[in-house]
Amino acid sequence: DIQMTQSPSTLSASIGDRVTITCRASQSLNNWLAWFQQKPGKAPKLLIYKAFNLEGGVPSRFSGSGSGTEFTLTISSLQPDDYATYYCQQFNSQSYTFGQGTKVEMK
Amino acid sequence: QVQLQESGPGLVAPSETLSLTCTVSGASVSYGSYHWSWIRQPPGRGLEWIGYFHDEYRVRYSPSLQSRVTISLDTSRTRLSLNVNFVTAADTAVYFCAVYTTGESGRGYWGRGTLVTVSS
Numbered sequence: 001d002i003q004m005t006q007s008p009s010t011l012s013a014s015i016g017d018r019v020t021i022t023c024r025a026s027q028s029l030n031n032w033l034a035w036f037q038q039k040p041g042k043a044p045k046l047l048i049y050k051a052f053n054l055e056g057g058v059p060s061r062f063s064g065s066g067s068g069t070e071f072t073l074t075i076s077s078l079q080p081d082d083y084a085t086y087y088c089q090q091f092n093s094q095s096y097t098f099g100q101g102t103k104v105e106m107k
Numbered sequence: 108q109v110q111l112q113e114s115g116p117g118l119v120a121p122s123e124t125l126s127l128t129c130t131v132s133g134a135s136v137s138y139g140s141y142h143w144s145w146i147r148q149p150p151g152r153g154l155e156w157i158g159y160f161h162d163e164y165r166v167r168y169s170p171s172l173q174s175r176v177t178i179s180l181d182t183s184r185t186r187l188s189l190n191v192n193f194v195t196a197a198d199t200a201v202y203f204c205a206v207y208t209t210g211e212s213g214r215g216y217w218g219r220g221t222l223v224t225v226s227s
Contacts, residue, residue, distance in 0.1 A: 001170050031212075032212045033212065033213075034212050034213025034214075035213075036154075036213070038154075042219075043203055043217040043218065043219055043220055044154065044203075044217060046213050046214060046215075048213075049211060049212045049213040049214050050211070050212040050213075051212075055214065087153065087154055089154075089156070089213060091207075091212045091213065094167045095156065095167065095169055095170065096142075096144070096156045096159065096207075097156055097169075098146075098153060098154040098155065098156060099153075100153050101153040101154070
């Protein structure tokens, strides 16, 4: 069973800041990784699929990178609508585990 | 446009069975290859993947829930079901259904979720 370790758990940032969230897997994912954004009371929204592909309609300030066991979600310039919780999810094994989540809050 | 809607009892007694249905509308998911999934989120906590139904030969569950969970899909591919046996307060959560496009690593559709509380 692949374990996903996401960091940090909480991140304080201001508008315009560059934000980086990391997800580490216990074994190689072959880029089978997605990033989701979730706001309170809502279903998760896909941002990035297959590690670095931007989902349609998602602003270009979001980007994904990495390979193997370490992956990163970057927000190049934080906007007010980006305050939310972010999750990675792996699709390489038969268990599609999530990371623990990163809450991006206002500094 | 594909829409998913979860339904079922909002309150379940401890040691009973939690049963939910996800009704899918939109012709595009009647064909093609998908992983029909359930995910849950306890209040104030993170997302937990429960399992998926791909076809009759490929049904997978989270190791931590495997002994108590059953996921099935009807033959029309419009109703996805979840049963969780012997529930406790730890099973209180918002339950989401999601249909992932196979091989697309996260692309697909999500329901809005339904809150299930386990309490006597």
